[in-house]
Amino acid sequence: MIPLELYILLASTMFTIGLYGLVTQKNGVKLMMCIELLLNSANINLVAFSAYQPNVNGQVFALFSIALAAAEAGVGFAILIALYRLYGTIDLNDINAMRW
């Protein structure tokens, strides 16, 4: 059996990559992808702990989380399409109307 630490290591690596992308990237689609990375790193944690401590709750949670992530992606891309129609770009540095 693969040790639990490796799962956690994988999850935290994914989380860090996602966070790094979230802070540095300007493209809206890349940002959405980074957010998916964050969510899925959490899902890996849930499933891993659930498998090691015999309890299906974590896996059920993961399923919910995946469904939520799908919904979130749907809404997020819809917003991005709307932004693209309005501004002709999805570079978030150029879309800064809600500022001082």
Next chain:
Amino acid sequence: MYADYAYLIVALPVLAFLLCLFVGWHLPRGGGFLTVLATFAGLVLSLGIFSEIYPSGIVHQSMPWFANFNVGILIDPLALVMLLMVTFVVTLIHTYANGYMNGDPGAARYFAEAALFTASMLGLIYADNLLQLFIFWELVGLCSYLLIGFWYRKPSAAAAAKKAFLTTRVGDVLFLAGIILLYNNLAALNLDLKAGEYLLQFPVIYAHVAQIPADQLTLIALGLLGGAVGKSGQFPLHVWLPDAMEGPTTVSAMIHAATMVTAGVYLVARMFPLFYAAPYGLTAVAAVGAFTALFAATMGLTAFDIKRVLAFSTVSQLGFMMAGLGVGAAVGTFAVGVSIFHLIGHSFFKALLFLGAGSVIHAVNTNDMREMGGVGKYMKWTMYTMLIGSLSLAGFPLFTGFFSKDEIIVIAYEYGVLINFLPYIMLVLAAILTAIYTFRMWFSVFTGKERSDYGKHESPMVMVGPLVILAVFAFGFGFAAQEDFYSYLDSNFEHYDVDFAQLGMIGGHVLEGHGAPEGAALEEEQGAPEIAESGHGEAGDAEEGGEGEAGEPWYIQILPIIVAIGGILTAGLFYFDKIKKFDPSQVTGDTDPIRKLLLKGYYQHEILTGWFAETVVYGTALICNMIDIKLVDGWLNWLSAWVMGFAQNIRKVQTGVVQNYVTALVLGVVVLVVVITLAMEVGLA
């Protein structure tokens, strides 16, 4: 049974006020008949109560209001005679106003305000505690402001209204200070009040006034006197009263005769036990009153405006009333009867004179006596009723003024014998001047040649009628009512738990040897048996031995008659064609300093308005304005500018770039995690 409806005396005029205010302009003559009816109903109710409780009952109703205060109705002899007088005189004035204000576009507003004025005065009279009295007192002030400034488009009327309001306000502040001081002192006594008794209720004040420290009493008395001085137009707060002529004449009649200026005298009479107990309380009242009486009378001599003559005369007569109360230091509660008697009599003949003057002005269309002359040929009714009023004011024998005013002079003499002759001398001089200026007015208006082309017709019946009724009272009231009135009013304070002997001790009215004979002498003359013991603080043994000295010599009794007739004759010699011996303009030229001084009203206008108001008050106002702008506002403006500047800088945080927000969020989480971890390491959480 009537007493159960006593509240209606105030409620009905208030109802008339509301009706006139909201639907008045749909009604004929602005709904004036409503005001008349409401006041008349008050008169009927007052008469009913009078028939029920005369000669020895009082009506006292009260209900809790909040905390230590109540609302209530107290009708004792003092309040009852005032109620009767006010409702009676004001009914006549309102009736007259129906003719006088006919056709004025603001008639509805006039009658609404007049009704509220009446209601507040009536409420003031039968309030059973000082706080309630003060509330109505302020309402009276407000209504006077509204009515004096009735023709508010006229700048002089607006200015006069403002002057009246501000001047009386000075007194009101003192009055309020007096009330608060009184309340604090009463509260400090920790009284064991029975159910239904409240602090500031008059019976409670009367009962416990002796327990308040004497120096506090003096302060309270001076505060209350300040209120009375403002309301009753006494020196130095009299300046508003002559200017109050700017309102319609009926308003002047109401203010001068019944509803406003008498409130101050009434207050002093109402609080007489307190003034009696306060050292120097009554002395101050006497000094203010006597000085005002003389001071105003001299100004009445030179005024050309018929209404100003009457206004100065009111100020002067109010001085008489105040002085009459003040000399109560020598004669006790008897003074209340004498003074209130003059108040009532004065309200009859002063209302008569004002309404007569209004009738003349209505026809002649000017206030200036120099443009009148010979009016009597065209206005017989007005002339003869005014003659009765003038004779009464001058104190001609058998007229009301003779009985009331001269009694004040007589008790001032008693005061002179015991304490100080100064008030007496001033009052006698004022009485001479009263007779002179009254008849100067009458002669120059009604007799002689016509000095200008004016309207020559008598006023309508609705105006003459009240004049005739008032003339009957101005003539007969004093003669008919004097004795009963004195004894009735003298019994006023017997309904309460007042120990005048003890109060006299506190007030320093213990007058060895002298007190009793005066009381005894009065007793013979006036048939008022209570004076001796109620008036003087000394022990009973002094009273037996005091029969030797007479109350006052015959020449003191006779003097007022001589004064009145002499004054009238003097006026006649100057102003009445048939016996004219002197020409006023030759006796005193235009350059004569005394004449100029009087004509200018002792330069009060120059001093008070010209100098005091425009330099001292205006200068202070400028400085205050500077402080306000530079300091108070300046500090605030600086603060708000700083906040604005800070915000200008800090708002830059809102970049609108999502990554910045995410970065801030992540950093925040990191900081939180670090802090919490450290705290757990240390063991805080």
